[in-house]
Amino acid sequence: MSDVETLTEGEIVISTRALTRDFVVSRTETVHAVRGISLDVEPGELVAVLGPNGAGKTTTLRMLTTLITPTSGTATVAGYDVATQPSQVRRRIGYVGQGNGAGHSQRVGDELVGQGVIYGLDRRTAKLRAGELLEALELKDLARRKVSDLSGGQRRRLDVAMGLVHAPSLLFLDEPSTGLDPQNRANLWDHILRMREQYAMTIVLTTHYLDEADSMAERVVVVDHGEVIADDTADGLKATLAGDRLAVTVAPSKIARLTELAGKLPGAREVIAVGDEVSVRVADGPAALPELVAAAQRGGVPIASAQVHRPTLDDVFLNLTGRSLREDSNGKAA
Incomplete structure (x- = not known):
């Protein structure tokens, strides 16, 4: 993956200003899912967007990955505007959503090669990259197995591989370990962190797992009701208490x-x-x-x-909002 586009230290890989997203539910009701988020991310950072389900985390990521357009405000990713230059953004990012991105009937290796071709790689290059990723994510022995036969942890590792097959410099992960048991969660993160170091990636993830944000991320952005209410290292946030x-x-x-x-x-x-x-x-x-x-x-x-x-990150959230993040994380994700 030597042709990965990289940004130099000090540049801004993600920049949002007053970013909003509304959803019209009916003629009389509009949901303000994201309310004016301003955020900068530098190359190489691993940023966790932490908040309860319904806080606007996934909606924010969907705007940054061009899956939905902002209602107002601006956002640039890898130097390109998400609203006016979406194809340029997509070429430079990887995205792993909450649902499984792979199909069911295809074989693992074929699914990954096909994803590379969709991103514009020639088939030979796609096969080379697929082989490299299958090796790195410990899926090589499963290359000929049907996707539908994979375990939950194996399936999520394949999702990560599909997000990386075109060698992006920036990876978005939306609740990557939701639904996995603790052992598979730890295994998934071991692989992600190793690949981040190997390919010098910037990673932005959403999570409501406190331990995930605390132990994995160098920076934690706390979101509630569609707004950023805190932004610091995990230790920095806890030091305020x-x-x-x-x-x-x-x-x-x-x-x-x-x-x-x-x-x-x-x-x-x-x-x-x-x-x-x-x-x-x-x-x-x-x-x-x-x-x-x-x-x-x-x-x-x-x-x-x-x-x-x-002091914990849950204490930080409790102090900021008067609510426990653990109790708030029982609703629907947004």
């Missing part, structure tokens, strides 16, 4: 009372009730937890569980 978080669960009828008691702890801040859990941020979690438990006992509030947490 000084202290520890206490998480205490009780019966729903006792939530209000426990919230009141938590707010009376010395130095207590960010007291938030979500479901049957009350969380409160304090300077020293191990010291404050026994105080809260004792106060709850005196106040007649039976505690089901109590834990001390160091």
Whole structure:
């Protein structure tokens, strides 16, 4: 894949300004899925767009990959405008969507070669690249197997191969590991990270997996209700939350009372009730937890569980929105 187009350090490979996307549901209802996102990505970055299902992550990626057009605002990818130069953008990017991109009846090797031909490669070059990718993604022994016979993890690796067959310098991954068990998720990411290093790719992925964004990405863009609400490294985002978080669960009828008691702890801040859990941020979690438990006992509030947490990306989201990302990620993706 020596003919990959590359950009030099300091250039901007993705740039959006006030990007929006509306969906008209009916004559009286319009959904504002993306609300003015401005974002720059430099070559070589691995950026995770993190947010709950319905936050606008997938819609944003679909605009950047020219699958849908923006309602307003501008976006350039690899120096080309997504609205006015979509074919130029497509030649330079790879895209792995949430659904499986490969067909069912074709053999693995044939499917990958066919994808290369669709992207304009001659058949000889497509075969060479397919062979290289099958080797790199540990699919070589499955080249003659039907796509429909692959396991979930194998199928996702094939999807990644199909996104890379034309040697793009920029790869978009939309919830790449959704539906995979932890072992297959880890295996998929091992392959993606190795290929990123080998081919000097820029990667932008969407995810609602906190551990994925925390451990894989060099930069995390937090999106909620179609807007960017934070943009930093994972460590940088967590550093904004000084202290520890206490998480205490009780019966729903006792939530209000426990919230009141938590707010009376010395130095207590960010007291938030979500479901049957009350969380409160304090300077020293191990010291404050026994105080809260004792106060709850005196106040007649039976505690089901109590834990001390160091700052996490979920804490960041909770602090920014008042909602837990874990609980918000049970709806439909958007």
